[in-house]
Amino acid sequence: MRVIGIHEATYYARRQRLQREPKERTNNGGRPQPGYSWTQDGKRISDEQIKEYLIELIAGEESIYGYRKLGICLHKQHQLIINHKKTYRLCKELDILSPQRQIKAKHPRRMARNRTITASNELWEMDIKYGYIAGEDRFFYLMSLIDVYDRSIVDYHIGLNCEGADAANTLKRALWKRNCFEKEKKPIVRTDNGSQFISRVFEETCEQYQVEHERIPPKTPNKNAHIESFHANLERECYIKHTFESYQDAYQVVGEYIDFYNQRRIHGSLYNMPPAEFCRQLADGNVPAFIVTL
Template sequence: MSDILKRGKYTLEFKEESIRQVLAGASIGSVASSLGIPKGSLGNWVRQHQRGQLGGQSPVSATPVSADQMEISRLRAEVAQLRMERDIGKKSRGVLCAGHAAKYAWIQKMKGRWPIRTMCRVLSVSESGFYGWQRSGKAPSSRVSDQRILVHIRAIHREVEKEYGWPRMYHELRGHGLRVGKERVRLIMQAYGIRGKTKRRYVVTTDSEHALPVAPNLVQRQFTASAPDQIWCGDITYIPTEEGWLYLAAVIDLFGRQVVGWSLKPHMQTELVKDALMMASLRRRPAAGLIFHSDRGSQYCSHEFQETLRALQIRASMSRKGDCWDNSPIESFWARLKLACLEGQKFRSHRQATATIMNWISFYNHRRLHSSLGYISPMEYEKRWHASQYKIAA
């Protein structure tokens, strides 16, 4: 991407990805900063897009933006968003444990500095509650009608691609500031035929028929960690598209089930899993001694990948041959991803599949509620852990 930026040449695909982030709700300033492009240029592209006049170099005459480069761009935007949420958390310490009215008053005071939506999410209050407080000068009534609950349920149901059943829906509604009981949520969803999707089984892609060295199983199905970046697990899955197979390698931190690295390519060679590992390493900077657990696939057993682990001072661990239960956390992750992204979906191109998968991974890390984490997201779980360590140190 650096060569493209130095020459000032932006492909149409790069412009469209930048515009998509703005249309998704990010500010022009934050997107421009995260992608390293002039704010004025991005503003012009958005206006041209709205007028249907967006032009650009063809992929033949310009250097194309690869899927990995798009991932890096999205990662920069994600870091900018995390920094903003961190700053909001620091500034709002005085009202974090206060009631809704105090939080609404703080948001009112700071609304010129940060987006209202982001502040509401960090403070665990709803946007609708804040605007209701603005109009009336007090927090809304605690009693919520069935119809209002139904509106929220249907909106969340669409947002999560029909993935949530009533237990997660209940916790999501509570996170929106709605005081409602579990049984009430279950009955409303049942009455209106709103159901969560059920998991399917998918074909295994592991090639363990090779003569390469195999690492011992250091995890032994103990899929818990006391702190971030102690145990990672990795695997490969495939995505069908009309352009051919697209392969996804992911790395998950077992502490909070956060996806810390990933790579998408039209092949499943060693480069695929190595790039996912390098992304995780660059993002997290783990201490020496981290365990990386995988199956016995030829990509993970390859000399190139094992040399990379040794260079990063990471210990290799591998499951038993043909035993998916030895790497069940990432198998569960694949089931959730394919349930959300592939069920009833046909991708016309690798690019369309890449955009959909990257959006879902961002949703998974930042928003999706995990029952094993107490119905909060991986990012929120880790953020609370760091906050508790800060209090202990203080």
């Protein structure tokens, strides 16, 4: 290297760079297509012949079939050993693929919109918060439902699992606690797009009890600001201060915090009263009503 005038560091740097660069590939298209398929008795059938079989099929009663069922017909009528991927490719080359069905959602999605809330039980928000059990090295779920107007946690679910049925049961208990079953106008329930809230059982529960369910757009937690605020308070005032040794420990501590939140914790937006006291004072006419715009 001294003779040809190349520095040692430069030589090894170039050598390492060349080793890192990918080698040229001779075939970038994957495994070459054989151009034929075999029958069960070992006879080779060309792709062009298979295409003719497909054209004959779609000219008859089999015209209603998609590529998967056409492949089954090829197997039954011509004893071809052919998988659905090749059948799809040949149908695509022939431009005979059936149009895809447009699946209509049974429960259409309702997007959250700006609202003006003037009383309790007009708009509820639901969301899920995770908690960590250090003693058992696993997580638990807290699903909470908050009233946007009076900031009460109307009902909640704590468990090691959290499914659509749990969301449905939480909603039903909240309707029962607020005596909403007999009311003509039910609360609107706002959630994100979590699997629990887009589940069939939750949507059917909302439909059964005539509850309007609206969902916020993705990545817009500000549309669910009140329940997000509660979960932030829960994290700061409860989760951080406790090291849960067991699920029973977490269940008790979180339940006690929610009772404190509803019954004794001061809320600046509720005239410095806890939600339970605010509801009583508002019912007695001792505090003026206000408007929540969101």
